[in-house]
Amino acid sequence: MSTLGNVIWIVFGGFFIFLEYLIGGLLLCLTIVGIPFGLQSIKLSLLALWPFGKRIEYMDYAPGCLSTLMNILWFFVGGIWITLTHLAFGLLFAITIIGLPFAKQHFKLMSLALTPFGRRIID
Numbered sequence: 001m002s003t004l005g006n007v008i009w010i011v012f013g014g015f016f017i018f019l020e021y022l023i024g025g026l027l028l029c030l031t032i033v034g035i036p037f038g039l040q041s042i043k044l045s046l047l048a049l050w051p052f053g054k055r056i057e058y059m060d061y062a063p064g065c066l067s068t069l070m071n072i073l074w075f076f077v078g079g080i081w082i083t084l085t086h087l088a089f090g091l092l093f094a095i096t097i098i099g100l101p102f103a104k105q106h107f108k109l110m111s112l113a114l115t116p117f118g119r120r121i122i123d
Contacts, residue, residue: 002053005101012102014048017109021045036070037077040116044082047112047121051105055122056112067118079114086110 006014022045028038047054071079090106093099112119 005052005105006050009051009102009105010049014051018045018049021048036117037074040074043116043121044109044112048109051108052101053123056108056119057122059118059120064118070117071115074116075114079116082113083110086113 010018021041025038025041025045028034028041030038047056086106086109090103090110093103093106112121
């Protein structure tokens with residue numbers, strides 16, 4: 001069932017979300033300062049391409065202070081806008097019963113887009 005959901009997701013906009021995250025991540029990786037943020041954007045792109053059947057966990061070994069600082073910087077640099085976009089799409093998809101699985105995936109992406117540092121994607 002998750003494969004069917006992923007195929008429908010890709011056809012109806014998931015591929016464009018993937019490209020946006022991937023291009024943004026690659027552009028951020030051009031600068032030394034932007035490399036950590038670019039890597040997180042690439043992590044978001046991989047989840048945005050194939051979101052069904054994956055979950056997000058906190059890393060047990062994540063450095064607390066550095067991870068928190070990077071999440072604060074991410075929040076103010078662009079994380080809030082990405083989060084609000086996923087919130088808007090999630091609410092839009094939640095209007096219909098057919099769109100509820102896609103709304104759930106946008107809310108999953110929203111939680112990762114808000115604080116990506118110190119989290120990992122589990123298949």
